[in-house]
Amino acid sequence: xxxxxxxxxxxxxxxxxxxxxxxxxxxxxxxxxxxxxxxxxxxxxxxxxxxxxxxxxxxxxxxxxxxxxxxxxxxxxxxxxxxxxxxxxxxxxxxxxxxxxxxxxxxxxxxxxxxxxxxxxxxxxxxxxxxxxxxxxxxxxxxxxxxxxxxxxxxxxxxxxxxxxxxxxxxxxxxxxxxxxxxxxxxxxxxxxxxxxxxxxxxxxxxxxxxxxxxxxxxxxxxxxxxxxxxxxxxxxxxxxxxxxxxxxxxxxxxxxxxxxxxxxxxxxxxxxxxxxxxxxxxxxxxxxxxxxxxxxxxxxxxxxxxxxxxxxxxxxxxxxxxxxxxxxxxxxxxxxxxxxxxxxxxxxxxxxxxxxxxxxxxxxxxxxxxxxxxxxxxxxxxxxxxxxxxxxxxxxxxxxxxxxxxxxxxxxxxxxxxxxxxxxxxxxxxxxxxxxxxxxxxxxxxxxxxxxxxxxxxxxxxxxxxxxxxxxxxxxxxxxxxxxxxxxxxxxxxxxxxxxxxxxxxxxxxxxx
Amino acid sequence: xxxxxxxxxxxxxxxxxxxxxxxxxxxxxxxxxxxxxxxxxxxxxxxxxxxxxxxxxxxxxxxxxxxxxxxxxxxxxxxxxxxxxxxxxxxxxxxxxxxxxxxxxxxxxxxxxxxxxxxxxxxxxxxxxxxxxxxxxxxxxxxxxxxxxxxxxxxxxxxxxxxxxxxxxxxxxxxxxxxxxxxxxxxxxxxxxxxxxxxxxxxxxxxxxxxxxxxxxxxxxxxxxxx
Numbered sequence: 001x002x003x004x005x006x007x008x009x010x011x012x013x014x015x016x017x018x019x020x021x022x023x024x025x026x027x028x029x030x031x032x033x034x035x036x037x038x039x040x041x042x043x044x045x046x047x048x049x050x051x052x053x054x055x056x057x058x059x060x061x062x063x064x065x066x067x068x069x070x071x072x073x074x075x076x077x078x079x080x081x082x083x084x085x086x087x088x089x090x091x092x093x094x095x096x097x098x099x100x101x102x103x104x105x106x107x108x109x110x111x112x113x114x115x116x117x118x119x120x121x122x123x124x125x126x127x128x129x130x131x132x133x134x135x136x137x138x139x140x141x142x143x144x145x146x147x148x149x150x151x152x153x154x155x156x157x158x159x160x161x162x163x164x165x166x167x168x169x170x171x172x173x174x175x176x177x178x179x180x181x182x183x184x185x186x187x188x189x190x191x192x193x194x195x196x197x198x199x200x201x202x203x204x205x206x207x208x209x210x211x212x213x214x215x216x217x218x219x220x221x222x223x224x225x226x227x228x229x230x231x232x233x234x235x236x237x238x239x240x241x242x243x244x245x246x247x248x249x250x251x252x253x254x255x256x257x258x259x260x261x262x263x264x265x266x267x268x269x270x271x272x273x274x275x276x277x278x279x280x281x282x283x284x285x286x287x288x289x290x291x292x293x294x295x296x297x298x299x300x301x302x303x304x305x306x307x308x309x310x311x312x313x314x315x316x317x318x319x320x321x322x323x324x325x326x327x328x329x330x331x332x333x334x335x336x337x338x339x340x341x342x343x344x345x346x347x348x349x350x351x352x353x354x355x356x357x358x359x360x361x362x363x364x365x366x367x368x369x370x371x372x373x374x375x376x377x378x379x380x381x382x383x384x385x386x387x388x389x390x391x392x393x394x395x396x397x398x399x400x401x402x403x404x405x406x407x408x409x410x411x412x413x414x415x416x417x418x419x420x421x422x423x424x425x426x427x428x429x430x431x432x433x434x435x436x437x438x439x440x441x442x443x444x445x446x447x448x449x450x451x452x453x454x455x456x457x458x459x460x461x462x463x464x465x466x467x468x469x470x471x472x473x474x475x476x477x478x479x480x481x482x483x484x485x486x487x488x489x490x491x492x493x494x495x496x497x498x499x500x501x502x503x504x505x506x507x508x509x510x511x512x513x514x
Numbered sequence: 515x516x517x518x519x520x521x522x523x524x525x526x527x528x529x530x531x532x533x534x535x536x537x538x539x540x541x542x543x544x545x546x547x548x549x550x551x552x553x554x555x556x557x558x559x560x561x562x563x564x565x566x567x568x569x570x571x572x573x574x575x576x577x578x579x580x581x582x583x584x585x586x587x588x589x590x591x592x593x594x595x596x597x598x599x600x601x602x603x604x605x606x607x608x609x610x611x612x613x614x615x616x617x618x619x620x621x622x623x624x625x626x627x628x629x630x631x632x633x634x635x636x637x638x639x640x641x642x643x644x645x646x647x648x649x650x651x652x653x654x655x656x657x658x659x660x661x662x663x664x665x666x667x668x669x670x671x672x673x674x675x676x677x678x679x680x681x682x683x684x685x686x687x688x689x690x691x692x693x694x695x696x697x698x699x700x701x702x703x704x705x706x707x708x709x710x711x712x713x714x715x716x717x718x719x720x721x722x723x724x725x726x727x728x729x730x731x732x733x734x735x736x737x738x739x740x741x
Contacts, residue, residue: 321619325619345601345602345734347689347705347734348705348706348709349709349733350709350712350713350731352713352724353731353733354733356724356725356726356731357731357733373724375724381706381709381710385734386733386734387601387733387734390733494706495706496706496707496710498704499704499707499710500671500697500701501671502669502670502671503669503670503671504669504670505667505668505669505670
């Protein structure tokens with residue numbers, strides 16, 4: 001490959017190809033002297049014709065014409081009698097000479113033209129391939145960064161120059177990178193944006209600039225400007241390919257920018273909706289307990305009530321404040337989840353401790369239900385973030401107390417299988433409507449006509465915290481009735497191998513001591 | 515001892531100070547308060563209170579720093595009462611010498627119980643060798659542990675753990691502290707060992723090991739021994 005290309009390069013210099021054409025004709029003439037004397041000088045004509053045909057396979061028209069003319073003249077001069085004169089005596093020789101010259105010229109020119117056409121086709125094919133490659137690579141690029149990377153690479157390999165993309169951001173401002181700007185570059189950029197016309201070097205506008213600036217076009221938006229370092233203007237072929245490149249890159253950038261815009265709009269829409277829901281429900285949910293506290297304490301201050309009535313009012317205040325505190329806790333947990341700053345602090349814990357803690361915290365709420373705690377006999381220690389799992393079980397158990405009839409049982413189970421801890425909260429209430437089973441973990445989801453207050457955050461917090469442990473939670477209606485939440489969290493058995501064991505008993509013999 | 519123990523409340527929230535003053539004086543305590551860390555230090559030095567209730571979020575100085583400063587000379591109980599409920603914050607406060615902590619919002623009943631336990635513990639500093647908790651008695655001279663007058667067989671490690679907790683009853687001991695005391699520095703991260711021994715010990719000393727009443731878990735922080 002490289003050898004061929006060096007020869008091609010060498011031949012592309014006109015002077016060498018002319019020298020080659022003349023040299024080979026002269027060499028051929030010298031070598032043919034012997035043949036002419038021993039055989040016939042007509043043979044030499046055929047040899048020269050063969051040479052010209054051969055040369056025309058790789059030389060352009062000029063050198064071929066030179067070779068044809070030179071071979072005709074030398075053949076006439078050295079071989080057609082009388083020798084060493086340009087005079088041709090015989091009519092048939094004259095005819096052969098004219099035919100020779102015509103055949104050489106026509107043959108040479110046609111061959112070289114066919115070759116040139118083939119070259120042209122090859123060039124066109126290369127261009128098509130380059131464009132195809134660019135299109136393929138661009139369609140695979142999923143982000144703006146990918147598109148720029150692909151475009152930069154393809155431009156570098158086709159045009160041997162590295163481009164700089166100056167893109168519009170989503171608000172329509174041109175993003176200027178931290179580069180040492182050339183004098184007047186900013187002015188030039190805004191000119192290009194305003195007139196939507198290329199400028200800079202090799203263009204009629206600002207030709208003194210070091211770079212060429214080309215606006216990128218899409219169908220609807222202008223994605224930005226491309227800055228090109230281009231020491232020489234492109235030739236006609238390159239320019240054509242370059243235009244095609246620009247269109248492709250512009251379209252790809254437009255496609256991705258529009259995507260981004262659409263996504264941003266959707267996100268804004270969603271967060272706006274969330275914001276509204278949150279504020280509506282927060283103000284509602286906060287007002288009720290606050291109203292209770294204000295009303296009850298005001299009543300207590302302004303009247304003489306019997307001790308049982310007073311105690312009832314005090315209880316109302318306490319219940320309302322517990323409810324307020326729960327709201328705050330859930331909001332804080334939600335914001336911890338949403339901010340993505342939930343740092344897990346896992347440690348080895350006894351499931352028994354977890355269940356105890358939650359049931360004792362919910363003692364008042366659980367007064368009307370019976371909680372059945374079932375922990376597998378062989379339950380190992382479990383590695384988890386106690387605080388988060390406490391919140392998980394708390395929310396599930398609180399839900400169960402709120403949505404089940406008085407006197408029903410709530411099962412709280414813990415088992416361990418295949419390196420998974422499985423926790424189950426199963427109540428014997430009405431369960432979930434089948435369409436609610438799917439949405440129960442969504443933020444702000446509330447069961448229709450729910451009698452209890454709340455923001456509808458509890459279960460989404462549960463899900464978030466379980467997932468933070470790399471676990472899953474599922475909800476189904478149990479065959480025996482009631483809702484059943486199943487949590488499974490990966491959990492290896494703790495490593496006890498290096499535990500120092502001192503199993504000596506402290507009392508050697510209790511009778512001797514007493 | 516004077517007639518009534520004095521309690522110093524260091525908290526910048528006026529409402530909390532007022533609330534504590536009412537509920538504590540109703541129970542017969544004398545109450546003094548300060549709204550800043552510096553003011554608290556001065557009050558503590560002049561009044562020598564029997565107990566200090568300290569908030570961690572003070573306007574002039576971080577409560578953890580005040581706690582460290584107090585502990586340079588003040589040896590009586592300090593209870594932390596703060597809205598900061600991160601486990602790391604609580605563990606740091608306990609390591610800095612706090613006896614106990616409660617997070618706001620709190621129930622006054624719970625706070626009063628903690629105060630009673632802490633004061634009793636600090637006054638009980640006599641080196642008595644026998645401790646009794648309900649049906650449980652621990653005789654540290656004769657190495658004997660009895661539940662309802664029945665002798666309990668404990669292993670050496672279980673006994674060491676029990677003694678450590680009993681000697682600090684009413685006080686929250688962090689996992690790291692217990693692990694260091696029982697097994698040594700290199701075991702300070704091996705919480706699982708501690709859990710195993712706690713479970714064993716509970717089986718032997720508790721009436722209902724699933725619902726312990728003596729050896730109480732302070733989730734994510736440590737253990738406390740009490741009635």
